Every structure is written in C-alpha cells, then in structure tokens.
Amino acid sequence: MNPFDLAxxxxxxxxxxxxxxxxxxxxxIEKFYFTRGLGMICxxxxxxxxxxxxxxxxxxxxxxxxxxxxxxxxxxxxLAHYLPFRxxxxxxxxxxxxxxxxxxxxxxxxxxxWSSFPSDHAMMWCAVATGIYxxxxxxxxxxxIYAFFFICLPRVYLGMHYPTDILAGxxxxxxxxxxxxxxVIRTRLAVPALDWSVKYQGxxxxxxxxxSFELASQFDELRRLGEFFWHNA
Numbered sequence: 001m002n003p004f005d006l007a008x009x010x011x012x013x014x015x016x017x018x019x020x021x022x023x024x025x026x027x028x029i030e031k032f033y034f035t036r037g038l039g040m041i042c043x044x045x046x047x048x049x050x051x052x053x054x055x056x057x058x059x060x061x062x063x064x065x066x067x068x069x070x071x072x073x074x075x076x077x078x079l080a081h082y083l084p085f086r087x088x089x090x091x092x093x094x095x096x097x098x099x100x101x102x103x104x105x106x107x108x109x110x111x112x113x114w115s116s117f118p119s120d121h122a123m124m125w126c127a128v129a130t131g132i133y134x135x136x137x138x139x140x141x142x143x144x145i146y147a148f149f150f151i152c153l154p155r156v157y158l159g160m161h162y163p164t165d166i167l168a169g170x171x172x173x174x175x176x177x178x179x180x181x182x183x184v185i186r187t188r189l190a191v192p193a194l195d196w197s198v199k200y201q202g203x204x205x206x207x208x209x210x211x212s213f214e215l216a217s218q219f220d221e222l223r224r225l226g227e228f229f230w231h232n233a
Contacts (some may be wrong), residue, residue, distance in 0.1 A: 001095070005162040009089060011158055013097045022101035026154045031076075035150050036121075038216040040128045040143055047135045058135050061181060065131025067189055068177040069215060072127040075176070076120025076169060079132035086116040090159030092221045099159030122169030123176070124218065126153045130177035166225070 029035040044065065047058045090099045125147045133140020152166045180186065197204045214222070 002164065005164055008156070009097060009159075009162045013099075014058045016157075018100075026100060026157050029150055029154045030158060030160075033216050036216070036218070037125050037128065037151060040125060040132065040146065041212050041216050043132050043139060043143060044128065047132065054135075056194075059194060060186050061131055061135045063190040063193045064180045064186040065128060065177055065210070066215070068127045068131065068173075068180040069124050071180070072123040072173045072176050073120055073218065075172070076118060078124040079118055079172075080120065082113040083115065083117060086162075086165070088114070088116040088160055089162060097159070098104065100157075116161055116228065117165045117168065119152070119165040119169035119174060121155060121218070122147075122152050122161075123173035124215075125232075126170040126173035129178040130174045131181065134177075134181055144218075 044062050048062045050058055089095055089097065126144070129140060129143035129147045132143040147170075152170070155161045156163055156166060180189065193204075
C-alpha cells in the first residue's frame with residue numbers, strides 16, 4: 001500500500017462523516033446509468049447535431065471519441081486481467097477499514113475476482129470527457145467535473161478502487177482519446193461513419209442508439225452473458 005492511497009482511504013474512513021443517507025446516495029450514483037455516464041453520452045449526441053462552422057469537425061470528434069471509449073473499456077479489462085492482481089479495498093481485510101455495504105448488492109463476489117487496477121470506469125468516462133473538451137472547452141470542463149464527482153469519487157468512497165486506480169485509468173483514457181483525435185487518425189476513422197450516416201440513415205442511427213445504450217451501461221448485459229458462459233462452459 002503506497003502512502004498516497006493509504007492517506008486518502010484513511011481520510012475517507014476516519015474523517016469524512018458517515019451516514020446511511022450518504023452511503024445510499026453513493027450507491028445510487030454508482031448504480032444508476034444516468035449518473036454513471038448517460039449524461040455525457042447525451043452531450044456527444046448534442047455535439048453530433050450541433051450546427052455551425054465546426055459541425056463537420058464536431059462529428060469527427062464524436063466518432064473518434066466513441067471509438068476511443070470502446071477501446072478504453074476493452075483495454076481496461078485487458079490490463080486488469082494481465083497485470084498483477086490487486087485486491088479491491090472493500091474486500092481487503094489487511095486494510096482494517098470499513099466501507100459502506102449494500103445488502104442488496106451482488107457485485108461484491110464478482111468484484112472480489114476482478115483486479116482493481118486500473119479503473120475501466122475512469123478510463124472510459126475520462127476518454128469521453130476529453131472528446132467533449134476537444135469540441136467545446138466549456139462543456140469539457142463540466143464533463144471532467146462530472147466524471148470526477150459522479151463516476152470516480154463514489155467508487156473510491158465505496159471501496160471499489162484505490163485513488164491510484166482512478167488516476168491511472170483517467171490518464172490512460174485521456175491519452176487514448178487524444179491519440180485517436182489526432183487530425184490524421186480522426187479523419188480516417190470518421191469518414192466511413194459520416195458516409196454511412198448519409199447513405200444509410202435508418203440503420204446508422206439505430207446502431208448508434210444501441211451503441212449509446214451499451215456505452216451508458218458499460219456493456220453490463222454482455223458482461224453478464226459472458227460471465228455466465230465462462231462459468232458454465
């Protein structure tokens with residue numbers, strides 16, 4: 001345990017006032033799709049349909065950011081699988097700390113087998129916030145604040161991640177989004193999608209709507225289906 005993580009976790013455990021209401025709010029923020037990122041997906045839709053002199057560039061940014069978000073989520077899972085395993089704070093008895101418990105939750109047994117480092121939530125939503133920032137600095141700053149308070153902070157408070165898990169995930173998500181939004185790469189990624197959006201509007205927007213839902217839910221259904229087949233194969 002590094003001093004940085006230990007100091008923050010001790011602060012949360014011993015200094016931050018605890019209440020059932022605060023715990024309930026933290027669990028709600030972590031569980032609900034809207035507070036987990038649906039609002040930022042809506043901002044990407046708004047950028048897509050925003051008119052003006054930068055409309056073409058905005059759509060290219062949305063496409064590149066969407067690809068970066070999917071890539072960040074996949075990379076986060078791969079890194080968590082192949083890097084040395086790190087037990088989550090909420091299930092590590094060596095820390096001798098108390099974190100909020102949700103009697104109705106079924107995530108703890110699953111999270112016990114998932115490595116804590118890095119945070120794929122931080123990777124994914126910081127990638128989205130970066131794309132929004134590239135299109136609109138004002139909205140991007142709001143997106144970063146949203147990601148910190150509604151996605152990253154509750155996961156540290158609930159003991160799902162160490163602070164360094166969040167910081168590493170955020171840095172990776174930002175870097176991935178910036179790389180894919182390099183003008184040369186962004187244009188190559190966006191041109192086919194923009195062509196399809198004109199030629200096959202119905203299919204394109206139906207597929208994008210479905211992808212938006214899966215991003216907002218972080219592919220929860222597909223994850224659970226994969227877990228079912230993995231454990232019952």
